[in-house]
Amino acid sequence: MATRGANRKKLQPVQLPLFPDSAVLCRIRPDLNERRYYRMEVWPDLFGRALLMRQWGQIGTEGRQRTDPHPDPGAALNALARIARSKHRRGYRPRP
Template sequence: MIQLKYSDEKSHKFYTLLIQQDLFGKWSLLRQWGKIGTKGQVQIDTFDSYEEARAVQEKLVKEKRRKGYMGPVAI
C-alpha cells in the first residue's frame, strides 16, 4: 500500500493506492482519496497482470507528487 498526503493552509488530503489479486486471478488497483479524517472516495480498476496494475500505480504516484503530495509512504 502506498499513501500520499497533501497539506497546505486550505486543505489536508490523502491518496492511497493498493494492488491486490482477486479470486479469479485478475489484479485490482484500489484508489482511495479525500480529506484527511474522512473515508473519502474509492475507485477500483482491474488489470490482467500485476505489471499493468503496477505501471498505472507508478504513473498515478508521479502525477500526485507533481501536484505537491508528499510520499510515497509504503505501508
C-alpha cells in the same frame, strides 16, 4: 555444556518487493486550509488478474474509493507508479 550458538535461531533471508504494491500520499497546505490524502493498493483477484484500489479525500474522512481491474499484477503496479508520479507533480508527498 551447550555451546553458545546452539540456542540461537537461524535468521531467514527476507525478500523485499522490487516494486511497492501500495502508496499513501498526502498534500497539506495550511494557507489554503487543505489537508488531502491519496491511497493506492494492488490486490489480487480470484481470476488471476489484479485490482488497483484507490481512495482519496480530506484527511480524517473516508473519502471516495475506486477499484480498477488490470490484466495482471505488473500492469496494476505500472498504473500505481504512473498515478503516483502524477500526484507527486501536483504536490502530493509520501505520508510522513
